[in-house]
Amino acid sequence: MLLIAVTVVAQSCYYDNKAENYGSSACDSANPTYTANIQPIINQNCIGCHGSSGPSGGVSLHTYDLVKAQALKGSLSGTLKNTSPYSLMPPGGKLSDCKIGQVDKWIRNGLPQ
């Protein structure tokens, strides 16, 4: 009986550690690039409305140059953080601080591809 209890505790610790490790590597914003970090965020959260055909607000975000243009205008950061006069993007709810931080760092670093 004791052996079973110890096994269960040991296993739950193992899973906790795994979840933590995964979380920190998913949140790595040291040197974000478009291909490795920004494009996946856009594809998961924006492209459904901002793809190549009939994009919402006339804003397409399916290439590096299109995303770069929004970043240089300030509307990428403005919509993610919901700063006036921009409306929040995605409209359904803010991205995680981690993802917004990655986008900020990418812009500060000069939009590396």
Ligand code: HEC
């Ligand atoms: C559910 C659909 C939807 C999703 C998902 C979505 N958008 Fe939008 N977006 C819109 C609509 C509609 C507009 C135009 C009206 C407005 O500005 O509210 C818009 C406008 C914009 C604009 C132009 C804002 C301006 O004032 O110039 C930008 C930039 C933008 N979205 C970026 C994003 C980004 C980045 C994401 C993902 C993080 C995203 N959107 C996700 C629907 C969406």
